[in-house]
Structures are given as C-alpha cells and as structure tokens.
Amino acid sequence: MNESPLLKVQDLCAYFRTGGGVAKAVDGVTFSIRPAETFALVGESGCGKSVTALSILGLLPRPAGYIAGGSILLHGRDIAHLPPVEMRKIRGNRISMIFQEPMTALNPVFTVNQQISEVLRLHQGMSKAAARARATEMLEHVGIPDPHKRIDEYPHQLSGGMRQRVMIAMALACKPELLVADEPTTALDVTIQSQILELIRKLQRETGTAVLLITHDMGVVRETAQRVGVMYAGRIVEEAPRDEIFAAPSHPYTQLLLRSLPSKGVRNRRLATIVGIVPHATQFPPGCRFSNRCPYVMERCKEAVPPDYAVAEDHRAACYLLEAEEDRHRAAKRDVELQPPAPASALDRNTVCLRIRDLAMHFPIQKGIFKRTVGHVLAVDGVTLDIHKGETLALVGESGCGKTTVGKSIVRLLQPSGGSMQFRDSELMGLGRRKLRPFRRCIQVIFQDPLSSLNPRMMIGETLLEGMEIHRVGTSRADRLRRIEGIMERVGLRANMATRYPHEFSGGQRQRIGLARALAVEPDLIICDEATSSLDVSVQAQVLNLLKDLQSELGLSYLFITHDLSVVQYLADRVAVMYLGRIVEEGATPEIFDTPKHPYTRALLSAVPEVEPTGRKKIVLQGDVPSPISPPRGCHFHPRCPHAAPRCSRSYPAAVKFSPTHECKCFLCKSL
Secondary structure (H helix, E strand, O other): OOOOOOEEEEEEEEEEEEOOEEEEEEEEEEEEEOOOOEEEEEOOOOOOHHHHHHHHOOOOOOOOEEEEEEEEEEOOEEOOOOOHHHHHHHEOOOEEEEOOOHHHHOOOOOOHHHHHHHHHHHHHOOOHHHHHHHHHHHHHHOOOOOHHHHOOOOHHHOOHHHHHHHHHHHHHOOOOOEEEEEOOOOOOOHHHHHHHHHHHHHHHHHHOOEEEEEOOOHHHHHHHOOEEEEEEOOEEEEEEEHHHHHHOOOOHHHHHHHHOOOOHHHOOEOOOOOOOOOOOOOOOOOOOOOOOOOOOOOHHHHOOOOOOEEEEOOEEEOOHHHOOHHHHHHHHHHHOOOOOEOOOOOOEEEEEEEEEEEEEEEEEEEEOOOOEEEEEEEEEEEEEEEEEEOOEEEEEOOOOOOHHHHHHHHOOOOOOOEEEEEEOOEEOOOOOHHHHHHHHHHEEEEOOOHHHHOOOOOOHHHHHHHHHHHOOOOOOHHHHHHHHHHHHHHOOOOHHHHHOOHHHOOHHHHHHHHHHHHHOOOOOEEEEEOOOOOOOHHHHHHHHHHHHHHHHHHOOEEEEEOOOHHHHHHHOOEEEEEEOOEEEEEEEHHHHHHOOOOHHHHHHHHOOOOOOOOOOOOOOOOOOOOOOOOOOOOOOOOOOOOOOOHHHHOOOOOEEEEEOOEEEEOHHHHHO
C-alpha cells in the first residue's frame, strides 16, 4: 500500500467552452494508480469518466476542451500541459487506451498489420519486418486464431470480439505502464466479455501494466478492480478498496447505484432507482451536486460542498452524513432499507399469446450479374416457442445466434422462409400486407437503439399519433391526443414533452418513448430487442420497473431479447437459450439458472460477472460462433464444447425433457 503511485491525478479540472457557457466536465478530480493495479472509475453517463481518461492522454478536443487546473503526474512528472510533440512520445508508448467502440477507433482503410506496426515503428523504431513479426506475435498473444492470416485482414472482416482483441494488441504492443480501458466490454456477449477480461488480467500479470478501467458494469468491477472511484457530476464522491465499496458503501449515490442492480436476490422486489438525471456540466447546483437527487438531503447539502471524510483506511467519501459517528450509523442503516414488492405479472399459462413452430429465416447468397443463388445464411433454422399471456420469455445467446432475426421475423420486418406462427389461433404466415395490418397492432417492438428508430424530424407527439391513426386507435384526433398524454405520464414522461424532438431526450427517456410508441396502439405482445443493453444501471432499473408495472396493469407479454443474464434472472418467467439459429435449452428461469443442463448454457452463466460471488466455476469458450452459412454437422456447438463426443459431430440431438417446462437438446442430458 505504501508503493509510490505510477499515476497521480491531483485536483484535475477539464472544461469545455460551449454556447451555453463553460461546461465543467471534470472539476477537481483526485486519485492515484499504483503499478500493476486496476483502478475502476464508475458512475452514470455524463459524470466525466471518459473526459478524465481523455485528459490523461492529452486527447481533449481543442480548442473547445482544455485543462483548466490541476496536475497529472506520471512517475512524478506533470504531463498535463506537455506540448503535443512530447505527449506523442508518451501516448501509445507509456500510456495506451482501449476505446469503447473498436470499429470507430480502428481505421477501416488499413489492415490490422498496418495499424499495429505503425505504433511499433513510431515508438520502438522497429523495421517493417520486425514490426510485422511483433504484430503477429501480439495477435497470437491476445488469442486471435490463425494470426498469420488475420494480420492482413481489414477491421470489417473481423467479429466484434476479434476487433476488441486487435485494439488490445495495439494498446499493449509497446508494453505500456498504464492501460486506459474505456468500457472495453460494453455491448459484448458475456462469453466474449469474459475472454477479454481474462486476457487483460493475464497480460497484466505478465507485464505489470496498471489499468484504469472505466465502466458502468459493477459485476466487471467486482471481478477485475482492486480499488474503485465513484464519480458523479465531475467529481469523485467516494473512493475505497473494491471489497469495501461493495460491502459498506458510504455515499448515498454509491448505495443507490448498487441497489439498482438486477439480480436473483431482488427478483420479487422493485429495483431501487435514482430520481432525476445527472445535471448538465454547465448547470451544476451549488453545494453537493447530488443534493437534488439524494433521498437523505439536508439543508446544508445545498449550501456548501461537503469535504472528503475518512471512512476507513484508504476509504473516503464526500457526504455530510459521515461527519459524526451517529450519522455514519444512520447512513449504514439506510443502506439496507428494502424496496416494496414488485407487482406480480398477470401470467396465464392456459392462454398462448403466440405459438411459433419450426420458424426458419434463410437469407440467400447471390453472386454474379444474374444474382444466382449459391447458398443460404441459416440465421434461424427451426425455432419452436410458445409465449403465454402476461409472460416474459427471455431469448438469450451470443451475437450471431439469430435472436434479433427471430424478433424481426415475428413482426414481419423479415419474410420468414418457413414454419408456422399463430397469434390467437390465427395463422400469420402467408398473410399479405393488408391482412397482416390488424396483427401488427397487436405485436409491437422496442428496438435496441431508440434514437435511430425514431424519426428525427417528427416531434414525439407526432410519432405516437402516427401509429394510432394508422391503426385507428381512438374515436377522434382529440381523443388520441388525450390518450397520448396518459401514455406519456404512464411511462414516466411529462405530457408537455410531446412537442420535443428525439435528440432533446436522454438515452433512458428515449427508451421510454420507444415503449410509449409501442403502447400507443394497445398491443398484446411487445418484443424488447436489447432494450436495456447500453443504459446506465440507474436508468436500466427505471425501465425494468416500468416494464413490470405495465405487465401487471395491462397483462402484456414480452419477448425479451438480450445478452444481459442478470436482467433475465430478475425479469423473465422463462428462458430460451439460442445457439446458431436453434433453441438448445428452454425452461423456467429458476430451472435455467439453478440447474442448467446444456454445456452452452452453463458456459453462458459462468461467464456473467458477479456482484455477489456464487463460486460458480468459469468456463471460457474458445473461438467465436461458427458461420451460419455452413454450420457444423451434428450438434452445432460441438466444435466449442468441452464435453464433445464423436456422435456429437454426426447427428443433432433430440430434445430431452426434465420437467413440463424444462427441456434440453444435448446427448449428455440422457445421463444427467
């Protein structure tokens, strides 16, 4: 603990000049990172985490962004105001960064070799041949198969997990002293996420590199970090060793963040939420910046900024509740207050809302001037599912398994290649646009990215009104406008927001708008496609509570497509596990999570970062999902399965039932 820090950030201030005034994105941040240590910086979007990272690397966009004060000491040398030519010697060499989105960070017109070799030739003075050899070695080091071939490919030819590995290889090529990882696993499947985190830990052990981890995934923090800084509105409000943050959070903001996490333990209770949003960096309130959202606010909180109080050794928090011993006891007691029970879903197992049998979606591969079909992409290949009235069915699996294609096929955004879909005993397959229209009203969808799914030229009220007019919901325009006001209030938006445009809302509010648009036509089934995947935990908690409330009130059914298994464990009644176009296991949520049968299901569950450790053994799957153009013969999972037997490569296993609701397609299941 007495080891001198590798990096020491002291009273750092990073501001931006904007039309609305000076935005104090980072305003007095202090922390340090020791060699070979992982320091996690957590908090909601807009708190200044990424700006802190960009400040350390000297990457603030100029002239709008600038460092207004403080110091950034690397081995005691202040690098905050170094000239660009000096900073370039440090950036990429002694300090490297993994960006959140590798596809935008990698240059699409250069090969993998050109991009990694550039770093080595610039900072290490290597020859072209030596740099290529080192780049190939790094690709092999980060676990990319066939690196001698992959090194000459372009970013678009690689999967998401491979692109992230290329970013890591580039960042670590010069063996930096500090690695800044900005949301390195956001939107990745749990299996790929587990591989990336294990890779970072492995390389950290081998090279002694320190890591500044920026994330909103508290499970990743629990498994990876040694110390944690909780950031809010440009400042660190609490800093402590990882175990103390999770066992005894002291700041109300930290407490509420942790209570917002969905898990098995809170399945029958509402998730704690944080009222309001992070204030804009040009409009921070006086005093404690969390005061306008804090449930324990006192008058003095609004008047003066609270100092840092020592909670324990190496544990500090900025909250007036910690000023006296009795206040500390009161704060700790508040932290264990229980939330009210969650509303019970209106589940009716005797009524099937949607019955799917042998659904197939095969995309033709066409070549030549005459567009001759030379093959098919078997995106969905024989899916059978039942969704009951008032039920939440979760569809889970890695990217490329066909989950989203199933959702799009159900709402007929894609024309299925085969199978049967019955809604209320009415067959949907083969219906034309005119006959399908009444059913489109009954089945709605919430897309993963609400901003791209909303018309930027239409006000929110117009967006909601459009669907109601097409499906003739309401008796008149005035009646529809009254309904819109009620729908917006129901999803937690003010009625006067109907005259705003999509870009004027936060991510969580846009997700609520997507839900409001679906509810406007009074559907029976809503398909939620990764509806909470990129939201902060606090906003995610609000959306999940809202989905449960609406299901209880209206008897809605949900098909919840996601890779976030913590959300599944909290929200879903049943789970279907999908792999390469087929359902490999299906069952009630407790059956899937407590007694998983299929090796793929067990691997998925073991890869989930755990806030509350269960002792489940990690199963790291090798490689990526095979191509659906030519899936493996026999069981599609056998090339990656640790228990594969010869017969697995010869024939596809039939379903084995363990209960009326639990079945699995695996040859191993017969002996379990």
